Amino acid sequence: MLKNFVLSFALLAAGTVQALDQEQAEKAAEIRQAVLEIAGWNVVPAAGMVKQKIPYDAERFQVHAERIAFSMTMIPDAFAADTREFVLHTEALDGIWEDHEEFLRLAADAKEKSATLATVSKSGDLEQVTSAFLDMGQACKACHDKFREDN
Numbered sequence: 383m384l385k386n387f388v389l390s391f392a393l394l395a396a397g398t399v400q401a402l403d404q405e406q407a408e409k410a411a412e413i414r415q416a417v418l419e420i421a422g423w424n425v426v427p428a429a430g431m432v433k434q435k436i437p438y439d440a441e442r443f444q445v446h447a448e449r450i451a452f453s454m455t456m457i458p459d460a461f462a463a464d465t466r467e468f469v470l471h472t473e474a475l476d477g478i479w480e481d482h483e484e485f486l487r488l489a490a491d492a493k494e495k496s497a498t499l500a501t502v503s504k505s506g507d508l509e510q511v512t513s514a515f516l517d518m519g520q521a522c523k524a525c526h527d528k529f530r531e532d533n
């Protein structure tokens with residue numbers, strides 16, 4: 383049972399399993415939402431610093447930027463499972479798997495922009511950090527506009 387679970391998960395993560403059951407589809411949705419929740423959780427304090435609502439702390443900012451960047455590396459794997467045929471609690475639109483190439487392109491862009499933010503955040507220069515943060519925000523938004531249900 384456990385072995386089966388681990389194996390199916392390994393295959394799922396590798397994107398090689400097409401035939402999911404309801405339970406696996408729910409798990410896949412849970413995982414991708416968790417990945418993005420981690421991104422959002424770290425964007426909130428980073429945005430607060432950029433908007434100067436909380437004091438800029440270069441070291442803390444860098445921690446948040448690195449976590450966001452790491453979460454963005456997981457998007458392709460987290461969305462490898464095509465869950466279109468299941469009824470799920472999700473904001474993921476079918477377009478993700480209808481035009482997966484475009485989805486992956488936007489994911490790669492967000493990965494790159496968040497990696498840049500993590501690098502720039504080492505400078506501790508709020509002006510540069512702000513500009514890199516806004517660039518990254520555009521990349522998040524570009525994907526949400528196209529592939530996430532409005533809420």
Ligand code: HEC
Pocket residue numbers: 411414415416418419421422423425450454457471472473474475478485486488489490492496518519521522523525526529530
């Ligand atoms: C390539 C596409 C893509 C990129 C890039 C992307 N997102 Fe998302 N995001 C989605 C999709 C699709 C969902 C809905 C997932 C679901 O409900 O199954 C989502 C959901 C979310 C959620 C809600 C998670 C939850 O609790 O259900 C947050 C928060 C979020 N994204 C933040 C971000 C941030 C911050 C960035 C940029 C740093 C980002 N996203 C980049 C596609 C993307």
